[in-house]
Amino acid sequence: MVPHPLAQQRSDGWELGYDVLELAFWSLTRHEELGRTDLDDRDRFPAVASHAFKHGYLDRPIVDEWLEILGQTLLRQWPGLQLRTRRFATQVSHDADNPSRYAFGGLKPLARMLALDVVRRRDVGAAAKGVVLRARSRHSLQPNDPANTFDWIMEQSDQRGLTSAFHFLCGRTHPTLDAYYDPEDPRIRFLMRAIHDRGHEIGLHPSYGTYRAPDAVAAEFQRLRQVCMEEGIAQSQWGGRMHYLRWDSAATGRALNDAGLDYDNTLSYADAPGFRSGTCIEYPAFDPVSNEPLRLRIRPLVAMEATVIASRYLALGEGEQAFAKFAALKDACRSVRGTFSLLWHNTSLETDRLKELYCQVLDA
Ligand SMILES: [Zn+2]
Incomplete structure (x- = not known):
C-alpha cells in the first residue's frame, strides 16, 4: 500500500x-x-x-x-490526447568471453580447462577431446568445440525473427579475467564475418578494467572498428556491454558516450536479475556528474543466464524454477510493452538441457 x-x-x-x-x-x-x-x-x-x-x-x-x-x-x-505506443519485444545478446573452450591462450589456460574437465566434471573423455580440438583449432574454430555455439544461436534467432548481438573483447586490462583471443586473430575475424553475413550484430565488450578508464574504452572500440572495417563489416549502430557488468554511474556511461558508442546494454545486476534502472525501455543516458544528457542510449538488460542459473547467484538451476523466473521477468516486460533483454553466453549452451532452457525462454 x-x-x-x-x-x-x-x-x-x-x-x-x-x-x-x-x-x-x-x-x-x-x-x-x-x-x-x-x-x-x-x-x-x-x-x-x-x-x-x-x-x-x-x-x-x-x-x-x-x-x-x-x-x-x-x-x-485530456481524453483526446494521443499517447505514444510501444510493442513488446525480445532482445538477445551474447558476450563472447570464450569463443572456444580450448583454442586460445597459452598452455596455462588450456591446462586449466583440461583440469576442469577431469576434476570438476570427471570427464576424462572431454579432456582427451580437448587436446585434439586444440590441435585442430589452430586455423579455424571447430564445429564440435563445446563453446562454439554461434551457428546454433543464430539459427534459433533466425527461426524467431530475432537479431543476436555478439560482443567481443578487444583488450586486456586484467591478467586473467579478460579474453585469451585478440580481435585480429583470423579465427575471430572469420567468426565476426559469419555473424555479420547472417544479418546479426557485432558489439564491443569493454574489458575488465575499463569501466573507469575512458581512454581504454576508446582504444578498444577503435580496435574493434578497425577489424570490422578491414572485414567489410558496416553497421548503422554500435553498442556493447561491459565485461562482468562492471558499471560506475559516475564514469562508465560518459566513457562509452565519448568513445562514440551508440548504446549500452549493461544495466542489470550480476547477483539478481530484474530492472536495475526501473525500466525495460531504451532511454537516453545522462551524466549525473556533469548533469548533462548524453548521446549514448541505455538499453537496460533484464537478465543474464548465470544470474538465474548459477549457484553463486540465485542458484535456480537449469529446470522448472529457472524457467519460471525468466518467464516472470519476460511477463513483467510484456505488461508494460517493453523489451525483454536477455544475455546468454555462448558457453552456457554446452548441454542439451541448457539449449532447451534457452529455447523455452525465447518462446515463453
Ligand atoms: Zn564478459
Whole structure:
C-alpha cells in the first residue's frame, strides 16, 4: 500500500500523489549508486545494496509502471490526447568471453580447462577431446568445440525473427579475467564475418578494467572498428556491454558516450536479475556528474543466464524454477510493452538441457 493515492480527481483537474518524473530521473540515472562504498568483490554496486532489492520491487519495471499511471492520468484529464505506443519485444545478446573452450591462450589456460574437465566434471573423455580440438583449432574454430555455439544461436534467432548481438573483447586490462583471443586473430575475424553475413550484430565488450578508464574504452572500440572495417563489416549502430557488468554511474556511461558508442546494454545486476534502472525501455543516458544528457542510449538488460542459473547467484538451476523466473521477468516486460533483454553466453549452451532452457525462454 502507498501512503497517498496515486492519482485523484480534484475540482480543477487530476492530481498525481507522487512526483513520478523526479522518481524516474532518480532511478534512470542510477543516482543511488553514486559514491557508494558497499561494492562487491568485483567493485560493482550489487543488487542487494539497492533500494529496489531491499524493498522488493527489483523484479518490476517500476518507472514504466509510474509512467503508465502518468499516461492514464493525462488521458483522464485530456481524453483526446494521443499517447505514444510501444510493442513488446525480445532482445538477445551474447558476450563472447570464450569463443572456444580450448583454442586460445597459452598452455596455462588450456591446462586449466583440461583440469576442469577431469576434476570438476570427471570427464576424462572431454579432456582427451580437448587436446585434439586444440590441435585442430589452430586455423579455424571447430564445429564440435563445446563453446562454439554461434551457428546454433543464430539459427534459433533466425527461426524467431530475432537479431543476436555478439560482443567481443578487444583488450586486456586484467591478467586473467579478460579474453585469451585478440580481435585480429583470423579465427575471430572469420567468426565476426559469419555473424555479420547472417544479418546479426557485432558489439564491443569493454574489458575488465575499463569501466573507469575512458581512454581504454576508446582504444578498444577503435580496435574493434578497425577489424570490422578491414572485414567489410558496416553497421548503422554500435553498442556493447561491459565485461562482468562492471558499471560506475559516475564514469562508465560518459566513457562509452565519448568513445562514440551508440548504446549500452549493461544495466542489470550480476547477483539478481530484474530492472536495475526501473525500466525495460531504451532511454537516453545522462551524466549525473556533469548533469548533462548524453548521446549514448541505455538499453537496460533484464537478465543474464548465470544470474538465474548459477549457484553463486540465485542458484535456480537449469529446470522448472529457472524457467519460471525468466518467464516472470519476460511477463513483467510484456505488461508494460517493453523489451525483454536477455544475455546468454555462448558457453552456457554446452548441454542439451541448457539449449532447451534457452529455447523455452525465447518462446515463453
Ligand atoms: Zn564478459
